[in-house]
Amino acid sequence: ANNTVKTAASSQTQGHNPRRGVGTAAMNRAILDHLHFTMARLPALASRNDWYMALSHAVRDRMLDDWLASLHHFRNKELKVVSYLSAEFLLGPHLGNNLINTGMWDAARDAVESLGLTLEDLLRQEEEPGLGNGGLGRLAACYLDSLATLRIPSIGYGIRYEFGIFDQLIRDGWQVETADKWLKFGNPWEICRSEIAYEVKMGGHTEYHHDADGRLAIAWLPVKVIKGVAYDTPIAGYRSRITGLLRLWKSEAVESFNFQAFNAGEYYHAVDEKVVSESITKVLYPNDEPGVGKLLRLAQQYFFVSCSLQDMIRVHLLRSPRLEEFDQTFAVQMNDTHPSLAVAELMRLLVDEHGLGWDAAWKVTRSTMAYTNHTLLPEALEKWPLQLFANLLPRHLEIVYEINRRFLDEVSQAYPGDQARLARMSLIEETGGKFVRMANLASVGSHAINGVAHLHTELLKETVLADFYQMTPGKFCNVTNGVTPRRWVLLSNPGLARLISESIGEEWVTAPEKLRKLERFASDPSFLSAWRWVKDANKRALAATILERTGVTVDPESLFDIQVKRIHEYKRQHLNLLHILTLYHRIKRDPGAQIPPRTFIFGGKAAPGYFMAKLIIKLINSVAEVVNTDPEVAGRLKVVFFPDFNVTNGQLIYPAADLSEQISTSGKEASGTGNMKFSLNGALTIGTLDGANVEIREEVGEENFFLFGLNATEVQALKKSGYHPGRFYEEDGELREAIDAVRSGLFSHGDAGLFQPLVDHLLYDDEYLALADYRSYLECQERVSTAFRQRELWSVKSVLNVARMGKFSSDRSIREYCEKIWKVPIRPPFPH
Ligand code: H53
Numbered sequence: 035a036n037n038t039v040k041t042a043a044s045s046q047t048q049g050h051n052p053r054r055g056v057g058t059a060a061m062n063r064a065i066l067d068h069l070h071f072t073m074a075r076l077p078a079l080a081s082r083n084d085w086y087m088a089l090s091h092a093v094r095d096r097m098l099d100d101w102l103a104s105l106h107h108f109r110n111k112e113l114k115v116v117s118y119l120s121a122e123f124l125l126g127p128h129l130g131n132n133l134i135n136t137g138m139w140d141a142a143r144d145a146v147e148s149l150g151l152t153l154e155d156l157l158r159q160e161e162e163p164g165l166g167n168g169g170l171g172r173l174a175a176c177y178l179d180s181l182a183t184l185r186i187p188s189i190g191y192g193i194r195y196e197f198g199i200f201d202q203l204i205r206d207g208w209q210v211e212t213a214d215k216w217l218k219f220g221n222p223w224e225i226c227r228s229e230i231a232y233e234v235k236m237g238g239h240t241e242y243h244h245d246a247d248g249r250l251a252i253a254w255l256p257v258k259v260i261k262g263v264a265y266d267t268p269i270a271g272y273r274s275r276i277t278g279l280l281r282l283w284k285s286e287a288v289e290s291f292n293f294q295a296f297n298a299g300e301y302y303h304a305v306d307e308k309v310v311s312e313s314i315t316k317v318l319y320p321n322d323e324p325g326v327g328k329l330l331r332l333a334q335q336y337f338f339v340s341c342s343l344q345d346m347i348r349v350h351l352l353r354s355p356r357l358e359e360f361d362q363t364f365a366v367q368m369n370d371t372h373p374s375l376a377v378a379e380l381m382r383l384l385v386d387e388h389g390l391g392w393d394a395a396w397k398v399t400r401s402t403m404a405y406t407n408h409t410l411l412p413e414a415l416e417k418w419p420l421q422l423f424a425n426l427l428p429r430h431l432e433i434v435y436e437i438n439r440r441f442l443d444e445v446s447q448a449y450p451g452d453q454a455r456l457a458r459m460s461l462i463e464e465t466g467g468k469f470v471r472m473a474n475l476a477s478v479g480s481h482a483i484n485g486v487a488h489l490h491t492e493l494l495k496e497t498v499l500a501d502f503y504q505m506t507p508g509k510f511c512n513v514t515n516g517v518t519p520r521r522w523v524l525l526s527n528p529g530l531a532r533l534i535s536e537s538i539g540e541e542w543v544t545a546p547e548k549l550r551k552l553e554r555f556a557s558d559p560s561f562l563s564a565w566r567w568v569k570d571a572n573k574r575a576l577a578a579t580i581l582e583r584t585g586v587t588v589d590p591e592s593l594f595d596i597q598v599k600r601i602h603e604y605k606r607q608h609l610n611l612l613h614i615l616t617l618y619h620r621i622k623r624d625p626g627a628q629i630p631p632r633t634f635i636f637g638g639k640a641a642p643g644y645f646m647a648k649l650i651i652k653l654i655n656s657v658a659e660v661v662n663t664d665p666e667v668a669g670r671l672k673v674v675f676f677p678d679f680n681v682t683n684g685q686l687i688y689p690a691a692d693l694s695e696q697i698s699t700s701g702k703e704a705s706g707t708g709n710m711k712f713s714l715n716g717a718l719t720i721g722t723l724d725g726a727n728v729e730i731r732e733e734v735g736e737e738n739f740f741l742f743g744l745n746a747t748e749v750q751a752l753k754k755s756g757y758h759p760g761r762f763y764e765e766d767g768e769l770r771e772a773i774d775a776v777r778s779g780l781f782s783h784g785d786a787g788l789f790q791p792l793v794d795h796l797l798y799d800d801e802y803l804a805l806a807d808y809r810s811y812l813e814c815q816e817r818v819s820t821a822f823r824q825r826e827l828w829s830v831k832s833v834l835n836v837a838r839m840g841k842f843s844s845d846r847s848i849r850e851y852c853e854k855i856w857k858v859p860i861r862p863p864f865p866h
Pocket of ligand 1: 322703
C-alpha cells in the first residue's frame, strides 16, 4: 500500500498522472455525480442549467491534473513565465473550447446523449464571459490559447468584472443596453483562491522621515485600502497537456464589516464601505478606444496592476530572494496602456516596499516590461487629468515625476535645446490642463514597444510615437496579430474543419502553414463542391438564427455580405450603407439590372455614449425596414442587423460569410482580427489597405482580394490639401441620390431631421473620408458581384484564402513575441 501511494504522488508532481476517466461511461458517471453532489438535484427535476453545470464540472475535473502539473512550472527557475497584463479578456464560452482542446468532445457528447440530452443544448446554456469590448480583449483570449498550446508557462492577469460588456437589444431600431449578468447562474470554470489576496492602497498623501539608520524613508498614508482576491480559470492548450492560468482579481473590502462603525451603531456606514470597495470591479467600461477617463477606471487599472505585480513578486520570491533578477522570472506584456501603471507600481514595490535602490529598480523594471500599442487614433491614447491621478495615487505621481525628470535629462542630452521635443515626450502634458500621458509612461518604462500589424507599426514610428522611435529605434518591433484556429475554425466551423482534415490531415490545427496543402484541391471539382456544401450549410444555419432573432427571412443562396465589429465612424458602416442605398436605387430605376441577390448583415455594439454610432445602428435598421418590405427589390436585397454581436454569435456568423467587409479608412484600423476570422473561414475580403488587410492580401494573393480606396499616404495627402466632402456629393449623382434619400425622411417615416446629424457630418466634415472612397468602393463591389456569379471560380478563391491564411494563427504571433520581446525559448511541439 505504501508503494502505491508513493508512486501515485511522485508521478503527479511530474505531471504524468493518468487522467481521470475520459471515456463515455466515466463521463456519464461524473455528470450524474456532479448533478447529485455539486448541484444537489435529482435528474428528473434538473434544469438545463443544472445539466450544463454538472457537465462543466466533470470537464473541469478532468482538466485539473494537467493544470496542477502546469502550475508547477512557475516554481521552476529554468522557465521564464509570461505575464500578460490586460484589462480585458474576451474569452467566449468555455465548454466547447475546452472539449475541443482537451480532446473530450466525443466522450462528452456521447455521455450527454446517454442521459437523454444533447451537447448542443448544453453548449447553448453557457453565458459567455464578456470581459472585453472587442478586438483588444479577444486578442488577449486568443493569445492565452496559443501560450498554453505552445506550452509556454504563462499567466493572464486581469479584472473579474461582475458585469461584462452590456447585452445589446434592438428596440424600434435603436440600440438599448442591458446589464450582462454572466455570473447569475454560477460560473463553473473559476476557482476562488481566497488565500491569494493582496491589499491595494488608494488616495491620501505621502510623508518623508529618516529611519533609525538615517536613511530617507517614504510612507504612503492612504485613505483607503481595498483587497483583491484571485479567481483562477484554467486555459486548456490544444492537446498540449499544458493548462494555462487566467487570474482575475475581484475587489473586496478589507474587513467586510467596519466594527468601529458597527459598534457605534452606524451599521449602514459599515456596509457602505463594503459596497464602495466592491464597486471597483463591478463593471467593464463599455468604450472601445477610450478618451479621457473616469476616476473609477483609473482605480480599476491600478487595482489589477497592483494585485498582479504583488502576486508576481510573491512567486519570484519562491524562486529567488534577489529581486534584481525579477526579469528572469517574468516577462510582462502590457496590453495597450490600460496596465501601464505597472511601470510606476513595480518601481514603488521595489523601492518603497522591498528596499531596492532607484537605479537597480529601474533597470529591472525596464527589462521586465514591454508595451503593445493598439491604436493610432490620437484621441484614443489614454491620459489622466493630473489632479485626478494625484488624488488617487499620490505616491505614483511622485514616481512618475522622478522617472520623467531623469528621462527628460536624457532627452535634452540627446537633443540639446529642442524644447518642443521635450514638451512632446514629457510624461506630463501641460498644454491646456495637465495630464499624465500613459503611452509615454509605457514607452519609457519598457524595453520593447510593438505595433500589431506591419502598416500600424510603421505609422506608429512615423506619427504617435515618432519621437520615441527616433531616440530609441531598437526598442520598436512589429508583431502582427493572429487568431486561434482552434476556436475560430475547429470549434466554430466543424464542417470545414472536417473537410480540411480529411483532405490534408489534422496537422494544420497547430501548424496552419500546412493549410497550403489545400491549394492543390482548388482545382478538384468534387472538393470544390464539398467546400460549397459546407458554406451553404453554414449559411442556412445563420439564416435560421436570423429569422429567429430578427423575424427577417433571408435567402441562403444569396451573397452573404457581412460587416461585424464595433460600430465606429472610422470603420465606416455608413459607407457600406451608401452602397446598399445605391443598389436599391439602381434596381428601382432599372428592374432588369444585373445584380446578384445579396443579404447585407451587420452586427456590433456602439459605445453607449457615442451618439453618432448609435445613429448609424438606427439608420441600418431603418434602411432594413424599407428595403426588406419593398416588393420591387424582393428576392434581391435584404438588410439585417444581427443584435448582440459577441463571441458566441461570431462563431455562427464568420463561417457563413461569402464576403467580409474590412472597409476602414486606411491608417485607422491598427490591425483588425475579424478580417482574419472571416478569411480563415473561406470568405473573400473587400477592403482597404489598412491594418492587417495589407498582409492578408499579400498572403492570399491580390487576385483573391477585393481592394479599393485611398491608401494611408493618399488619405494624409488629401487631408493636408483640404478635403471637401461636399464636392464628391455635388459631382457624383448616385452618391447624391443615396444621401438625399436619407435626408428626405424616406427611412424615417418622413422625419427629415432624424438622420440630419449624420448627413451633416458626412457633408461638412467626413473625418473618415467615406465620400472620397464611395466611388471606388462601388466599383469594387461590382467586381465582387461579377465574381460571385461564377460560383466555381469564387470557390477556388475561397479555398485559396483558407490555404494561405496560416500566417494569421495566433501561434505565429506568440512565437514572435517569444523571440523578439520575451526572450522565452520555444519548446518543441507536444507529440500527440
Ligand atoms: O485592438 C485590436 C486591433 C484593432 C484595434 C483594437 C483596439 C481595441 O479593441 C481597444 C482599444 C484599442 O486601442 C485598440 O482597434 O485594430 O485589431 C487588437 O490589436
